[in-house]
Amino acid sequence: xxxxxxxxxxxxxLDPIVRLGGEEVAFLKDAASRSPRRRARICAHRTNEDALHxxxxxxxxxxYIRPHKHFGKSESFHIVEGQVDVAVFDDAGALVDVIELGAxxxxxxxxxxxxxxxxxxxxxxxxxxxxHEVTNGPFDPKQSASAPFAPDEKDVPAAxxxxxxxxxxxxxxxxxx
Numbered sequence: 001x002x003x004x005x006x007x008x009x010x011x012x013x014l015d016p017i018v019r020l021g022g023e024e025v026a027f028l029k030d031a032a033s034r035s036p037r038r039r040a041r042i043c044a045h046r047t048n049e050d051a052l053h054x055x056x057x058x059x060x061x062x063x064y065i066r067p068h069k070h071f072g073k074s075e076s077f078h079i080v081e082g083q084v085d086v087a088v089f090d091d092a093g094a095l096v097d098v099i100e101l102g103a104x105x106x107x108x109x110x111x112x113x114x115x116x117x118x119x120x121x122x123x124x125x126x127x128x129x130x131x132h133e134v135t136n137g138p139f140d141p142k143q144s145a146s147a148p149f150a151p152d153e154k155d156v157p158a159a160x161x162x163x164x165x166x167x168x169x170x171x172x173x174x175x176x177x
Contacts, residue, residue: 003042009035011042018044020056025081028058029128037153038063048139056080059122059129064159067093067121067147075135076113079103082126085170086112089119093149095169098177119147123167 001024002014009031013020024042031040038060045053059065067089077086079101088097096118102108102125114120122129151158 009040032058032060050137053135053137055133061124064153065122067119067150069117069119071143074115078132079110081130084129085123098170098173123170
């Protein structure tokens, strides 16, 4: 596969027909393990202006994805490897839903689509999560907002403490459900 490296965590597939398999999963997990933010992706779309964005993404368990929401966009995940709880929050930061996802055969659902504008983050339950994400483009950072109730990713101790609390809330939510 021909890839163009955009950064330590973003690669763009250049072939006219994109084929992804175990070799690319291993490549992404290795790249994610070396990336400062502990994640890496291969974009099947060529540019940020494309109408459809498809990505194969590997995320290490200790990667912090600040809760965020999108405006006028949908996103869907199809889990390829690993397990994750998608935590959904209201605008004040209260946990309102948990979507338990895992690779086929895990006993969890393997697909979800979020069509509303809601704050969400990932609580990764395996060493790595590998997923196929689809969203509509073009990419415009103004179409997303970070949650004001969650710490910035640059504040590593606060982010770790926050995610520990979120993981506890998610576990309690799952027990009640």
